Amino acid sequence: AQSVTQLGSHVSVSEGALVLLRCNYSSSVPPYLFWYVQYPNQGLQLLLKYTSAATLVKGINGFEAEFKKSETSFHLTKPSAHMSDAAEYFCASNTGNQFYFGTGTSLTVIP
């Protein structure tokens, strides 16, 4: 069965500090992987996607993620957190008709 696991339902960082949000996948075949961000009362917005072209993927708003097959991970990072980054972040995988979403990580940015 395919799934993604997000470690840490809540992450707090200081403004300007490194952001690291963890995502591990389980799949019998390499999946397509995505990170989405959700702001309050809104839908999900695509940050970036991995489709096997390159292991380091750059997305919008300064985020990037690295696909590591040996660790079955696809962690999301940003060198310097901004107050506007405070939101819910979801990792998702797709090897078929449907997306499988993690349970989300709520990011708090402390001024």
Add this chain to the structure above:
Amino acid sequence: NAGVMQNPRHLVRRRGQEARLRCSPMKGHSHVYWYRQLPEEGLKFMVYLQKENIIDESGMPKERFSAEFPKEGPSILRIQQVVRGDSAAYFCASSRTGKQDQPQHFGDGTRLSIL
């Protein structure tokens, strides 16, 4: 606005009533997906439709829930005889081709409250 449009944004129903949630996909997209999100949880897949066809409904409850995507007009998620447990945010997403490497584009959701 060329994004995925969902309406209404908020819907209140009493137990036993019917709820109809609408979704218009992005222009040029013919693949529609419905998800349900409960507080503090991720999105759970419900159903995947292409114009006039249900492709995958493995996430749909067996009773009271149905979905359609007619040739003309929006996709409809219908919940009959609603119960308190149906209270959730329901999100629609669309994609152009339905292929695995294609991202899904999401609407802002319909928040359903059951009194």
